[in-house]
Amino acid sequence: MLLIGESLNVISKKIGRAFKERDAKPIQEEALFQKEKRMDYIDINLGPAKKDGHELMPWVVQVVQEVVPDVPLALDTSNIDAIEAALKVIKQVPSGTPHIINSIMCRPERYERMVPMAAEYNADFIALMWGPEGLPRDENERAALCVELLYFANEAGIPNEKIWVDGIVTPVNIQQPQAISLMEFQKMLPDMCPGAKSTCGLSNISNGPPDHLRPILNQTYMVMLQKCGMFSVISDPRDEQLTAIAKGERQDIVDLIYGIMDGNQPNMASLSKELQDYAKTVNVILGNTLYSDSWLEV
Numbered sequence: 001m002l003l004i005g006e007s008l009n010v011i012s013k014k015i016g017r018a019f020k021e022r023d024a025k026p027i028q029e030e031a032l033f034q035k036e037k038r039m040d041y042i043d044i045n046l047g048p049a050k051k052d053g054h055e056l057m058p059w060v061v062q063v064v065q066e067v068v069p070d071v072p073l074a075l076d077t078s079n080i081d082a083i084e085a086a087l088k089v090i091k092q093v094p095s096g097t098p099h100i101i102n103s104i105m106c107r108p109e110r111y112e113r114m115v116p117m118a119a120e121y122n123a124d125f126i127a128l129m130w131g132p133e134g135l136p137r138d139e140n141e142r143a144a145l146c147v148e149l150l151y152f153a154n155e156a157g158i159p160n161e162k163i164w165v166d167g168i169v170t171p172v173n174i175q176q177p178q179a180i181s182l183m184e185f186q187k188m189l190p191d192m193c194p195g196a197k198s199t200c201g202l203s204n205i206s207n208g209p210p211d212h213l214r215p216i217l218n219q220t221y222m223v224m225l226q227k228c229g230m231f232s233v234i235s236d237p238r239d240e241q242l243t244a245i246a247k248g249e250r251q252d253i254v255d256l257i258y259g260i261m262d263g264n265q266p267n268m269a270s271l272s273k274e275l276q277d278y279a280k281t282v283n284v285i286l287g288n289t290l291y292s293d294s295w296l297e298v
Contacts, residue, residue, distance in 0.1 A: 005039035053082030
């Protein structure tokens with residue numbers, strides 16, 4: 001599982017201030033930290049950046065690449081001019097791995113301008129399954145949006161291999177069925193768009209629950225999505241357990257989650273407390289157990 005680090009983000013007070021004040025030091029420290037924590041990509045998230053994004057994004061890209069020239073970047077802002085300005089100055093990494101535009105919505109006013117931009121600068125892009133009516137209701141609406149956007153990209157000369165499909169993660173405590181819809185959509189992708197990659201904003205699954213419960217929700221759902229074919233996730237580089245699982249260092253957790261998804265409920269008494277918590281969390285996400293903030297205590 002490839003990891004795209006999410007913490008170089010304007011919503012962080014420290015990073016947001018550094019963006020505003022053009023203070024390179026905290027930005028570079030964060031970039032170096034993410035490399036140390038084994039992130040495969042670094043996401044630079046400016047948010048809307050309506051006023052000065054066209055100047056800020058290329059500056060941040062250059063600041064980051066001064067210290068981690070070998071880590072590919074994901075350019076994350078809704079300001080299209082800011083994306084284009086960054087693509088004009090960004091340097092390719094020595095490995096040749098393309099940088100990513102994060103993201104292009106399935107809305108004609110967005111993709112008709114941004115897809116040709118991705119083609120011109122040879123960038124990969126994240127195809128966000130957010131359509132004219134907002135969040136798709138189920139896996140079939142996701143599939144319809146996916147076909148529309150990928151067909152347009154293919155016609156522009158972009159192969160599926162350069163497209164990362166994001167079916168959108170929603171909070172489990174608000175829209176439990178949506179977590180299952182995304183997994184079903186992931187299973188459809190290989191037949192629908194062979195060669196395409198996939199990713200998601202993993203931490204959205206735990207938006208709302210208490211902070212101490214967020215890591216196990218994120219970790220568990222990542223493994224569940226991986227079983228359904230997910231290629232990568234946008235994740236918190238500070239979650240060392242999640243990184244260890246993604247890098248194949250906790251096969252016991254993966255085997256347990258896969259088994260439950262296959263219908264093999266374990267003997268809870270035979271499991272350690274740690275593995276019991278993962279088993280309970282799988283059942284919450286699958287809807288076998290009703291969500292409450294106390295699901296681990298039951």
